[in-house]
Amino acid sequence: MTLQQPPAPILINNVRVFDAVRSGPTPPTSVLIQDRRIAAIGTRNPPEGTVVIEGGERMLIPGLTDAHVHLFATGTSLAGLTTGATGTGYYTALAAAEQMLMRGFTTVRDMAGDVAPLRQVLDAGTFPGPRIYPSQAAISQTSGHGDFSDVYENANTFSCGAHARAEQIGFLRVADGRDQVLAAVREQLKKGASQIKVMAGGGVASAYDPLDVLQYTPDELRAAVEAATDWGTYVAAHVYNDEGVRRAIAAGIKSIEHGHLIAGPETVKLMADSGVWLSTQPFLENDHEYPNPENTEKNKQVCEGVANSFAWAREQGANIAFGTDLLLEPEKSGLQNEMLTRLSTHFGFKPVEALRIATSGNAELFRLAGERDPYKAAPLGRITEGAWADVLLVEGDPVQNLTVLANPDKNLVVIIKDGRIYKNTLA
Template structure:
């Protein structure tokens, strides 16, 4: 809801250096927030309004930057262990997800794109201002073929396509297994009905799943095209989990607009993504980001991590539109690694390039949801007049030291989301 000048409070940052989400030049001055929007960015002092209540924050020359975003999170998957997901009630799983949403906001992430999980209720509570958390772009359940990366049914269970019962992952809305164009269409439309802003499909093997090798290609052309058709009819797009070359190329041919991961791509495939204007939603994976109890999945994780450096280098070389995400999953104790992985972008990009990706770059990807964009009334990932009032005051200059982002408790002095101060340690 847009706040009016009669009812909203004014929040004025004085004496700050502004990183606007794209420019290498910091602009010194004042930033005025009126209600839920940025009202002014001025190099000269912003005047008072005696008729209005104004909260003034003296930035002391600190850097004010847009709130960060994470293009690949699993709120419920990140907040719950495997045991929680299997044994916990749906309320237990959702409340853990809500708590983790607050934690993400306090790490400076004011918007996230959730890529598998039933987050509709969490999003509703946050959007109504009843609990702290980021803006959420939900995918709802990720869609998988039988035996694909999102099929968490046990091998001795009859598949749903052959009359069996849903797996636990389907029962809690984390995954949806669908085979054949008709069922894929139904699965896509089901997620849109539940409020998905974009659609997530599994198009190749992964490390977290127990029995699909990384080389597998999942969903045939007709199934992929059906999903893309249904999403396009709703004004949005399909994103696909996939690592290998064949799967990426099949997804590109079907009209998929965002490749999630892609760590096992070759240079020619990355160049093709650039030619087609398709996004690479990448994660700076390193050994230790995930832990697997069996050697097969640990081996898959090592193979994925081995591709990180190459793919980032090729993406930069060919000018691929690249987003940043984390994809942490089923290890709640590792959730704070989100901040470390943001700072790790500095291993592959300049600080400016990394900060753009974390703010305005990711926001551009999120905006591909079109009419499904739940926050389309204003821009985010930028500090400019009329943008959503999502900002961070950093104790230091991240353009000079990206590592500041790895310790948000210490270095993020003020966090504002939707015009509300959620943290102030000045």
């Protein structure tokens, strides 16, 4: 898809810059944006035709990032996703993408859903939305976290088995055995995945798998890693329980999605020593609602483990990524900003630490996509010369008080992504 013409240069005057590299903001300065990148910091000689924004000594920060979203499922219910008309998921994903951008999230890593075509549309500047690192369909074993078939249906590994609706729309892929896992990974890479997601343990929302179960044998997990490595990228694994985390690390998986039921600091130290990321979420119990007591109890167990997983990760020096994992409850999607602020208000991070995790920190995880990284041409998640021009002008000081980001409608006065202005209340 052809990009639109580059936007006019932008000069943002008189702003304090938090570049997500240094420990604090700069004194008031100016930032020049040109050709979709940060062209200069401190310049006063903009080219002709430059759009000038007077910052009034507000703080300029990098665009926020979310390491675990589901654009395909954020704006719809489970029934809507699995029974809706063909194409419904794309309409809701397009709306969800715009809402995320207007909340200040300029880059997201999508962890299940056929969003590679959406990424191309957004990158072309045709519609508003964040940059997307697609995983395409999440890959699951039969009876795993991604098996949405009915219990009376035959497993689709048998010739008589049918593919559930969630598979038909590219949200999930059920694959059993080394050969099917290899094919499933290659299928997602063929469709534009920048990284691969597998289900390696029990889940909260799924019907058949208690939280303690292990999913995929070591050989199946290694098969996924081998296929992804051949394409220069990595595998992330959905898993809560301790033994599943250890199995995933041994297989070469580089990102643990969730990890809330890790048993102790020893496993987190193993993650740190192995260079494995903890991509986790600051859940509270009322973030999700479930129609039956079994799923409600599983949700409670997961939420009780959040504080420990964060504390051990900090103690052991593990790489921490921030994500939200909001899906299938459209009325809850606005929690995205509040969940970011919880890193500071609930889980012990200084505001500047949390802000760095949600900008340059997440960007380091995204870069593991290597040659499959759609944005590898420039640095991401920071305000430095040559970086992608994804920036937010904030009313208030998020370096001292992260909660100002909980109200993006009021406190994000300018939103720029890819050098394009999507919001400017100072105009």
